[in-house]
Amino acid sequence: MKVLSVNAGSSSLKFQLYEMPEEKVLISGLMERIGIGNSFYTIKINGKKIKKEKELDNHATAFKVLVDELKENKVVDSLDDIKAIGNRVAQGGDYFDKSVVIDDDVLDKINELSCFAPLHNPAAVVAIKAAKQVFPNALQTAVFDTAFHKTMPKENYLYALPYSWYTDYKVRRYGAHGTSHKYVAQRANELLGRNDTKLITCHIGNGASISAVLNGKCINTSMGLTPNAGLIMGTRCGDIDASIIPYMMEKTGMSAKDIDKAINKESGLLAISRKSSDSRDIEDGIAQGDENCILAQKMYVRRITDYIAKYYVEMQGCDAIVFTAGIGEKSIDTRRDVLNELKVLGVKLDNEANNVKGEERLISAPDSSIKCYVIPTDEELMIARDTYELAK
Numbered sequence: 001m002k003v004l005s006v007n008a009g010s011s012s013l014k015f016q017l018y019e020m021p022e023e024k025v026l027i028s029g030l031m032e033r034i035g036i037g038n039s040f041y042t043i044k045i046n047g048k049k050i051k052k053e054k055e056l057d058n059h060a061t062a063f064k065v066l067v068d069e070l071k072e073n074k075v076v077d078s079l080d081d082i083k084a085i086g087n088r089v090a091q092g093g094d095y096f097d098k099s100v101v102i103d104d105d106v107l108d109k110i111n112e113l114s115c116f117a118p119l120h121n122p123a124a125v126v127a128i129k130a131a132k133q134v135f136p137n138a139l140q141t142a143v144f145d146t147a148f149h150k151t152m153p154k155e156n157y158l159y160a161l162p163y164s165w166y167t168d169y170k171v172r173r174y175g176a177h178g179t180s181h182k183y184v185a186q187r188a189n190e191l192l193g194r195n196d197t198k199l200i201t202c203h204i205g206n207g208a209s210i211s212a213v214l215n216g217k218c219i220n221t222s223m224g225l226t227p228n229a230g231l232i233m234g235t236r237c238g239d240i241d242a243s244i245i246p247y248m249m250e251k252t253g254m255s256a257k258d259i260d261k262a263i264n265k266e267s268g269l270l271a272i273s274r275k276s277s278d279s280r281d282i283e284d285g286i287a288q289g290d291e292n293c294i295l296a297q298k299m300y301v302r303r304i305t306d307y308i309a310k311y312y313v314e315m316q317g318c319d320a321i322v323f324t325a326g327i328g329e330k331s332i333d334t335r336r337d338v339l340n341e342l343k344v345l346g347v348k349l350d351n352e353a354n355n356v357k358g359e360e361r362l363i364s365a366p367d368s369s370i371k372c373y374v375i376p377t378d379e380e381l382m383i384a385r386d387t388y389e390l391a392k
């Protein structure tokens, strides 16, 4: 069965077409600048990369162009060869604890939850409607970034705020990156050869979160109502004293919107390094002795180890720490700095094994108390697997 996995942004469309259940990628690509002019797309097929410039006025046009490419490259004969489309949806709120087939009610709920994911959920709705127009006979599913975190106990998802904020406004911890945490946790359990495990999964990219996964189920995660909570990120501050916000609003006259921009787009590594949000630039800065970059990296690493320590205690131990996403997979220095801070727990890094980028590998020494792995994430594959299960 051919299953299309879709991750839509407001002006982009990332896709992979799989032959399932073989999990073979037939074609993958990214369409950019949809609806904002000068659009283009890149497609990877049979190891070849094709880049084309083409006006893509909206997501429906993007899907049509995708179909033309699939036909031209003889990946499919007709539209109906694509039996199911899996859509990544950022926020599933309290409604969804697993992937579901999309009907009108599901679509309404995704729309309603846009208040918690104002950039992402509306883009998913647009893409789902556009796909329905172009592929009227395909089954469509929603795979939620929050679903894996729905197993968190109440003491971990509730905030110590007025209770009516939770009951009336649904203010609680939802988490994010759930599809990625689930994928790497499953893979770690395969590598460990059992499922009764205590895992700490670190999805550290431009956005970053850490989860505690006990016996395959998420019991805690660092992101909150929104992705702003928890770790220091490229441009997000992560955990702060909440009273800083009213203080700065009163002092400067900043609006809620201004604050939102400051804490999501102007903070994090970018703010402290005063140079860049990209961990590669921070590493270059450190090599040149840049004090701001050195400080940014110290703060960044400290926050990660804070969360690992917290979850270690919560699970009363840990069998494996997993690193994934851009920085987790590729930053040798960040992994080294984090794991060296955990020596007190008996963690021992194998420096030679750690010299790896984007490849699955055990990076801890044989006598380390906790196994440490790099496991490249594959959210698209998770989307295709869930979609196939619902469609077969």
Ligand code: ADP
Pocket (backbone or CB within 6 Å): 204, 205, 206, 207, 208, 234, 277, 278, 279, 280, 325, 326, 327, 330, 331, 332, 357
């Ligand atoms: P997103 O959250 O946008 O999906 P990614 O998981 O793709 O992010 O991670 C992107 C980040 O990964 C970049 O901002 C950069 O900080 C980091 N990164 C990518 N490649 C490397 C590398 N070779 N070394 C260190 N950091 C890297």
